[in-house]
Amino acid sequence: MEVFLPIAQVFVNPIEILLLSAIVGVLSGLFGVGGGFLMTPFLIFLGIPPAYAVANEANNILATSVSGSTTYYLKNILDYKMGFIIVIGGAIGTTIGIYTFTYFKDIGKIDTVISLAYMYILAIIGTLMLVESLREIDQAKRNVLAKKKAHVHYWIHGLPLRMRFPKSKLYESIFTPIFIGFIVGFIAAIMGIGGAFILVPAMIYIIKMPTKLVPGTSLFVTIFVSIIVTFLHSFNYGSIDLLLVLMLVIGSIIGVQVGQKIGERIDSSGLRALLAILLLIVGIAIAYDTFFANEILNNVQSTKTKDLNFFSEFIIDFSKEMPFFYGLFTIMFAIILGVAAAFMRKFVSNLKIKLLIKAK
Amino acid sequence: MFLSEIKIFNKLSRLKTSYIKVGILMSLLAYWGVILVGTFVTFN
Numbered sequence: 001m002e003v004f005l006p007i008a009q010v011f012v013n014p015i016e017i018l019l020l021s022a023i024v025g026v027l028s029g030l031f032g033v034g035g036g037f038l039m040t041p042f043l044i045f046l047g048i049p050p051a052y053a054v055a056n057e058a059n060n061i062l063a064t065s066v067s068g069s070t071t072y073y074l075k076n077i078l079d080y081k082m083g084f085i086i087v088i089g090g091a092i093g094t095t096i097g098i099y100t101f102t103y104f105k106d107i108g109k110i111d112t113v114i115s116l117a118y119m120y121i122l123a124i125i126g127t128l129m130l131v132e133s134l135r136e137i138d139q140a141k142r143n144v145l146a147k148k149k150a151h152v153h154y155w156i157h158g159l160p161l162r163m164r165f166p167k168s169k170l171y172e173s174i175f176t177p178i179f180i181g182f183i184v185g186f187i188a189a190i191m192g193i194g195g196a197f198i199l200v201p202a203m204i205y206i207i208k209m210p211t212k213l214v215p216g217t218s219l220f221v222t223i224f225v226s227i228i229v230t231f232l233h234s235f236n237y238g239s240i241d242l243l244l245v246l247m248l249v250i251g252s253i254i255g256v257q258v259g260q261k262i263g264e265r266i267d268s269s270g271l272r273a274l275l276a277i278l279l280l281i282v283g284i285a286i287a288y289d290t291f292f293a294n295e296i297l298n299n300v301q302s303t304k305t306k307d308l309n310f311f312s313e314f315i316i317d318f319s320k321e322m323p324f325f326y327g328l329f330t331i332m333f334a335i336i337l338g339v340a341a342a343f344m345r346k347f348v349s350n351l352k353i354k355l356l357i358k359a360k
Numbered sequence: 361m362f363l364s365e366i367k368i369f370n371k372l373s374r375l376k377t378s379y380i381k382v383g384i385l386m387s388l389l390a391y392w393g394v395i396l397v398g399t400f401v402t403f404n
Contacts, residue, residue, distance in 0.1 A: 116399065123395055127388055134384065138377075280391060291398040 006312035007241035007319060008052040016046060017244070018251040021060070025255020028064075030263045031275055035252060036061050036193030037125065041118050041282050044289075050114040051105065052241065054192030055233035059240050059334050060248035061194045062226040065219045066338025067253060067345075072216030079167040079213045083220040085174055086199075089181025090188075090225040097189025098232045105237075115290040117191050122283035125197060129276035137273070168209045176207055181221065188229050194222040227331050234327035238319035242333060243311075249334070253341045 002011040020042050024035040036057050043053035072078050104110040159173035180202045184195035199218045203209045209217065234240045308316070319326045 112402075119395060123392065127392075130384070130388070134381075284391065284394070287395055287398055291402055 003243065004308070004312065005048070005241045005244050006308060006315045007239060008048050008244060010047050012046060012048070012244070014247055017247045020046070021248045021251025022255035025252035026259035026262070027275060028252070029256040029259020031272060037118070037121060037191070037197070038279070038282065039248070039252070040192050041122070041286055044115070045285070048244070050111045051237065052239050054114060054190070055230070055237070055239040056241055056244045056248065057192040058188065058226050058229040058233065059245045059330055060252060061222060062230055062331065063245070063249040063334040063338040064252050064256065065194060065222040065226065066335050067341040069216065069219040069223055070339055070342035072219060077212055078216040078220055079165060079209065080220070082165050082168055082177060082207070082209065083217045085177040086181035086221045087224040089178035090185035090221060091228055093182035093185025094189045094225060094228040094232065097186040098236065101190055102236065112290065114191065115286050119283050119286045119290065121191070122279045122286070126276045126279035126283060129279065130273055133272040133276060168213055170208065172207060180206065184221070185225050185228070188225045189232070192229065194226060196222060230331055230334065231327040234319070234330050235323050238323055238326065240330040242315055242330065245330070245334065249337045257345065
C-alpha cells in the first residue's frame with residue numbers, strides 16, 4: 001500500500017513511515033534525545049528529497065515539543081525569561097540559516113550540504129556518546145565516582161549586559177544565551193532538527209541553569225525555533241507536506257510515550273553505547289550515499305495533477321496560491337496535534353489513577 | 361599459589377579490556393578517516 005505525498009511528489013509506504021517515526025520516538029523517550037537527527041536521514045533513505053525531509057521533520061519537532069512543553073508548563077518547571085532571550089538568538093540564527101539554505105538551493109548543492117552536515121553531526125555525536133558511555137561502564141565496573149568541579153568560570157561569564165534570571169537564580173550576560181540560540185537556530189534551519197543536543201549541555205554547563213528547569217526551557221525554545229523554521233520553509237519553498245507531517249507526528253508521539261515508560265523500568269546507560277553505534281552506522285550510510293552513489297535513486301514517480309485526488313490537489317493549490325496562510329496553517333496544525341497529544345496523555349494517566357483507586 | 365592465580369586472572373582481564381579499548385579507538389579512527397578522505401575526494 002503506497003500513498004502519494006502531493007508536496008514532496010513521491011510515493012511512500014505509510015506503515016513504514018509510522019513504524020520508523022515510532023521507533024525513533026521510542027529512542028527519544030528512552031534516551032532523552034531529540035529524534036530529528038535520526039528521523040531526517042531515515043526519511044532521506046525512504047526516498048524523500050533532503051530539502052523536503054528537513055522541512056517536514058522541523059514541523060514534526062514543533063508538534064512533539066509543543067506536546068512535551070505543555071506537560072512542563074502544567075508542572076511550572078520552565079524559565080520563560082531565559083527561554084525568550086535564547087529565542088532572540090534563535091530567530092537571528094534561523095533567518096541566516098534560511099538564507100544559507102536558499103544560497104545552496106540556488107546553486108543546486110543543497111542535497112549534498114544536508115547529507116554532509118548530517119554525516120558529520122552523526123559522527124560527532126556518535127563518537128562523543130560512545131566514548132562517554134564506555135567511560136561510564138568502565139567507572140561502574142571499577143566503582144569509581146566521577147569528581148565534578150563545583151563551579152567553573154569561562155570567559156563567557158565575563159561578558160557585559162548582565163541580567164537577572166530569578167527563576168534560574170542566575171546573573172548572566174544576555175550575550176551567552178543569545179549566542180547559543182543563534183547556533184541552534186542556524187543548525188535547525190539547515191538540518192531540520194530541534195537542536196536539543198546542543199541546547200541541553202549548553203544550558204547546564206555554560207549557562208549553569210538548574211537541571212530541573214532545563215528540559216522544559218529547552219522544549220520551549222525548540223517550539224519557537226521550529227515555528228520560524230517551519231514558516232520560512234513553508235513560505236519560501238512550500239515544502240511542508242501535511243500528510244507526511246500527520247504520519248510523523250502520530251508515530252513519534254506514540255513512540256515517545258512507549259520509550260519513556262521503558263526508560264522508567266530499565267537502566268538505559270548501558271544501552272547508550274548501542275545508540276551511539278546506531279548513529280555511527282546511519283552516518284556511514286549517508287557517507288556511502290554521498291560519496292559512492294552518483295545520484296540517490298529516489299522512487300520518484302511523475303504524477304500528473306489531474307491524477308491526484310481532491311485532498312492532494314487542495315494541498316498543492318493552497319501551498320502555491322497562499323504561501324503565507326499555508327505557512328500559518330502548518331504551524332497551527334502541528335500545535336493543535338501537540339496540545340491534543342499532551343491532554344490525551346493527561347487524560348489517560350488520570351483514568352489509570354482512577355481505575356487503580358477503584359481496584360483498591 | 362591461590363593469590364598468584366588471582367593476579368594472573370586480573371592481568372588477563374585487564375589485557376582483554378585494553379584490547380577492546382584499542383579496537384574501539386582504531387575503529388573510530390578508521391571511521392573518521394573514511395569520512396574525511398571521502399569529503400576531500402568528493403570536493404576535489
